[in-house]
Amino acid sequence: MxxxxxxxxxxxxxxxxxxxxxxxxxxxxxxxxxxxxxxxxxxxxxxxxxxxxxxxxxxxxxxxxxxxxxxxxxxxxxxxxxxxxxxxxxxxxxxxxxxxxxxxxxxxYSFVPPIPGATLEGVTTAKNLDDAKRIRDWVVSGRVKRVAIVGAGPIGVEDAETLRHMGMEVHVIEFFDRVLPRMLDKFMADRYMRVLEEEGVKFYLNHQVIAIHGEDNWVEAVEVKHIDSDKSKFIQVDMVILSTGVRxxxxxxxxxxxxxxxxxxxxxxxxxxxxxxxxxxxxxxxxxxxxxxxxxxxxxxxxxxxxxxxxxxxxxxxxxxxAGLRVENPGLVDYNAVKTRWVTAGSGGTFEDAEDAFTAEYENYLIKVFLKEDVVCGYQFVGIPKKFEPNTKNVFLKKEEALEFLKRVIKDRGLGLEASGVLFHHFMRFKERKLSREVIKAMKMGMLRALANPKYEIPIFHA
Structure with missing residues (x-):
């Protein structure tokens, strides 16, 4: 065969x-x-x-x-x-x-909307390895200092955080009223976005790109406008990343x-x-x-x-x-998490047609569980980071540059993909996916990994 x-x-x-x-x-x-x-x-x-x-x-x-x-x-x-x-x-x-x-x-493949100027040099998508290498080459060459990212989905916000961390001035233009519109509702998205804004990422919600402008065939500005306005404005940039979805x-x-x-x-x-x-x-x-x-x-x-x-x-x-077996897919898994250093977010299932929601908050954890007909139909979470001060008694930290570096990067990112998988598989093992008192207590205490304890867990695949 x-x-x-x-x-x-x-x-x-x-x-x-x-x-x-x-x-x-x-x-x-x-x-x-x-x-x-x-x-x-x-x-x-x-x-x-x-x-x-x-x-x-x-x-x-x-x-x-x-x-x-x-x-x-x-x-x-x-x-x-x-x-x-x-x-x-x-x-x-x-x-x-x-x-x-x-x-x-x-x-x-990356969907590229018909924006005038999208074929200029310095404009790219960010879907595959060639795209990522191209972006890195432009940044490390010193040619790029200001970046516009069109689209605030997972790839857009991950690239925004990455490039801001690398010292770039970053602008994110999003058509919808929130970041991560397919992953989070407005309340959760705003909590997530707030942390990125504190780190210097600039967001333009409910905005669209009218055109991309350049000189000598290289991008130098994006023209944007609010969806309810006829007036446009220009943002000076050296690179544009089109993160407008895939098909x-x-x-x-x-x-x-x-x-x-x-x-x-x-x-x-x-x-x-x-x-x-x-x-x-x-x-x-x-x-x-x-x-x-x-x-x-x-x-x-x-x-x-x-x-x-x-x-x-x-x-x-x-x-x-x-290969000749007859194996059924028990249902495609859809848990996801955004990998950013400063704040994380994740979701699973659906929430658009939910009838009710349950929210649990404990320290830097915010978890929202959506219900339809009194059973779980999806969930979202945001892990707001805790900030720790480095131990100055450590010999390695005697150097001032090392101390400054650690102040920037030693952060608890809260919840991540592992926690999203735990939540997903936990809810999947119940036919009715009811929220028991024990589960609610575990969420409020931030004990998500306890939900994956063998005492509770049943694998999604049959042996």
Missing amino acids: RVVIVGNGPAAASAVEAFRSIDKDSEIIMLSDEEYPTYAPNCMENVIRGDISPEALFYKGGYAFYERYNVDFRPKKEVVGIDNKRKVVIVKGGEEVRYDKCLLAAGA PRTHLVQDTDIKLHIDESRGRLIGGVLVNEYQQTSDPDVYAAGDICSGRDAWGNCRWIALFPAAQQGGAIAGYNM
Whole structure:
């Protein structure tokens, strides 16, 4: 059997590991439009800062990963389509690669709105490793001192905090009335944003970019206006990062009968390639996993979830099933957290249609749990940092520059991705997801890790 995997991210890598645990002999061909081995897509701000090792970035072991699992890895092969009737994947330039089973794990691409001046030098997206390297090169060269970030989603705020930490003047323009609009409600978002503002990041909520201006083909200003005003203003900058969201690469199946996630009432695309509980598309020999697809989440909703944990889980399910097992996905996980040094935030589930909410606050922890029909449908948290004074008796701190450095970076970031995962899995293990007195007490006391105690925890996957 020949398996062709389109993509080289977390979903693809997890699929390879799962497949090879069952099938040691079948041929696996992996096609990637990038030149790099599998890397951690949620660490791009670390690449910009320059504080991540190759071992952590290429977390599957670099090119040795493909040797270990006997994968024919073909980098710089951009797939432009699939012909599922002839069972071939079509590569840019006309090459066709035959398959018996195909996994679409090509992820999503950065959406670039039609803003005049978006093609100027100094304007970039921040989705992949090439983007991160480009941003770092511009910053360390000394050419960039002032940055505008368009969009205050997870990537936008992580880059804002990173670049501010590196000494840049940072402006964030967001169309909605809050930062992290898909992760937090207004109250929680404002608590999160307040800390970043105290550190010098400037936010322009309810604003949109009218145009990007430049001279000698390099950006020098962004023109913005409030959504309720006709007057615009200029912000002088040396770099613009477009963090305006991503879109699934559904164009790969546009000439096929493979079904997409469509809002039937409106007749418009609202997600990616549609998959069932086995990660199969409407063509049983074509699977999909990761940011390219929509599936059932752990809360029972059909959703498009462009997150690292969901990609890994979906990829593993696809790998097992392509190898001949019949493994159901218990529901795509959607817990997420923003990795910023000064303040963290996270969420899981949904909150837009919640009927009630429960809030617990203890010291620097703020947790909000949303309920619908008296059961948990989602949660959010913000971890406001505690600030500690360094111990001046330490010999290392006798140097003034060391002391100043530690004053800036020794901060308790509060809650992070681990806590988000704990909350998510805790709520998932209950069919009704009721809030017991014990759980409420644990939240109020900030004892989130206690919720993952084996006494309470039941794994999301069956053995």
